[in-house]
Amino acid sequence: MSVEDKIIAIVAEQAFLEPSDVSPSSTLEELGVDSMALVECIFSIEEEFDIQVPFNANDPKASSFDISSIKSIVTAVEDLIAAQKA
Amino acid sequence: MRRVVITGQGTINALGKDVKSTLGAMSNGACGIDTLEFANVDRLNVSIGGQIKDYRAEDHFSRQEIGLYDPFTQFALIAAKEAIAQSGLEFPEELATHTGVILGTAGGGLTTQDENYRSVYEDGKNRVHPFVVPRLMNNAAASHISMIYGLNGPSFTVASACASSNHAMGQAYHMIRSGMSEVMITGGSESMLCFGGIKAWEGLRVMSKDGCRPFCATRNGMVQGEGAAVFVFEDYEHAKARGADILAELIGFAMTSDASDIVMPSQKGAASAIRRALRDANVSPEDVGYINAHGTATAANDRTECAAIREALGAAADTVMVSSTKAMHGHLIGGTGGVELLATIAAVKDGMIAPTINHSIADPECNLDVVPNTARQQKINVAITNAFAFGGLNAVLALRKV
Structure with missing residues (x-):
């Protein structure tokens, strides 16, 4: 599975959707991912890829980890894998 | 009673x-x-x-x-x-x-x-x-x-x-x-x-x-x-x-439950606890000189608590002093209301209003007098202390100078 497929699977599970209902352009808001589900997504991403994601629930937009869409999350995770596994 | x-x-x-x-x-x-x-x-x-x-x-x-x-x-x-x-x-x-x-x-x-x-x-x-x-x-x-x-x-x-x-x-x-x-x-x-x-x-x-x-x-x-x-x-x-030294009088207490979310606070639940504590104490919003806030410094709590104070106190919220001493002692979780009662007693007993330290930029969503950075000496008669727990459990105590 690609990074994108894995992230779609993680978000779909939290949103109670099928992976086929989630596309790279989907936003978390559209998918109905609330703040608690988002924290669980971040946890699952860290576990899946064995990385540390900079994320503070007090201000999700402040972090360099861009959660504006599935695509942006995939890019951010790929960058973190490259940086932290280097 | x-x-x-x-x-x-x-x-x-x-x-x-x-x-x-x-x-x-x-x-x-x-x-x-x-x-x-x-x-x-x-x-x-x-x-x-x-x-x-x-x-x-x-x-x-x-x-x-x-x-x-x-x-x-x-x-x-x-x-x-x-x-x-x-x-x-x-x-x-x-x-x-x-x-x-x-x-x-x-x-x-x-x-x-x-x-x-x-x-x-x-x-x-x-x-x-x-x-x-x-x-x-x-x-x-x-x-x-x-x-x-x-x-x-x-x-x-x-x-x-x-x-x-x-x-x-x-x-x-x-x-x-x-x-x-x-x-x-x-x-x-x-x-x-x-x-x-x-x-x-x-x-x-x-x-x-x-x-x-x-x-x-x-x-x-x-x-x-x-x-x-x-x-x-x-x-x-x-x-x-027995001629004891009296530090302060407890005059009211109220508890409410948000019945909404396990971690997110509710303005309605918090405001209702404050309002009921004042009613139990038989005081009006104008009587309250100081509020020791729950003030956890999370985005959600502080915004919600300030709105709840406005909702409960109305126009009196413009002048009441509100501080969170957690910036100094940290959040003692189950013990925090105890340490915060010390500050609340000091406010009514000695007029020592403990500050909210580490305050550098005002947040429009917290537009109360938060006693930024420096303590004040001001005589007051009535103070309340707020605690709003995860699980939506709210408890507010009211004190008066003796």
Whole structure:
């Protein structure tokens, strides 16, 4: 599975959707991912890829980890894998 | 209904090892938050907290006692000793029958659990110390106070997360008010600054890595503290008859439940608790001079709490002083209402309004007088102290100058 497929699977599970209902352009808001589900997504991403994601629930937009869409999350995770596994 | 007054107070927390040093630190706007020191702290992402530095259990307790007392019990006993000494009370049989102990804690003997799980899981030991259970149980602190002072009245522990102390003190208040007890020893204690305690909170992603800045636009989360504060609540006539020094009078208490979300606060639930506390105290919003806020420095709490204060106080919210002392002592979780009652008493008793330190940029969503950075001297008559717990449990106490 690609990074994108894995992230779609993680978000779909939290949103109670099928992976086929989630596309790279989907936003978390559209998918109905609330703040608690988002924290669980971040946890699952860290576990899946064995990385540390900079994320503070007090201000999700402040972090360099861009959660504006599935695509942006995939890019951010790929960058973190490259940086932290280097 | 009987009148209830406070005749003793005691504490140990990151700001000081007694009430005098704690209030001195508060009036100076000192910060007790610093780098955490305990086993495996290097594996934490959050490495700051309001830890009691230079604390040695051996300075206070014998080796046998330390074997029985988790730090949360030690802190409670140290605070209770100071409070009872100040009250001047002794407990002959008749009074002892009508005196109990109600304390708040969220984690109880969490350090004992942490150490012993490490021992059996990580170190692979198959035997634990015989006193693990009596050390870790949440009622241990209340029970040890009752045993040391021979108090035979109603004693138990209240657990409502961050509102534990306020709920506990509210019960103690009601017991004296209704005539069930003459005197109650009450407050709260917490010792969650251990690897497991912080690691669990890290998971929620609401902790700040760099400081506690309530109501500030730059706030980015809560910072934990530890310690205890314990008080002597007493029937007013009983206190007056023995010529006791009265620190303040308790005049109202209210509890509400949001019934909405396990972590997100509700403006409606908080406002309703404040409103009902004022009604119970028979005071109007204009009478309130100071509010010791829950003020955790999370984005959600501070915004919601300020809106709740506006909703409950109306136009009086424009002038009331509101501060969060958590920026100085950290969030003591189940013990926090106790330490915050010290600041609330100081406000009505001495006119010392403790500041909200670390405040640099005003947040339009927290547009109250948050007493930024510097303490004030201002005479006030009535103050309230808020506690709003995870799980939506709200508890607000109201005090008056005597």
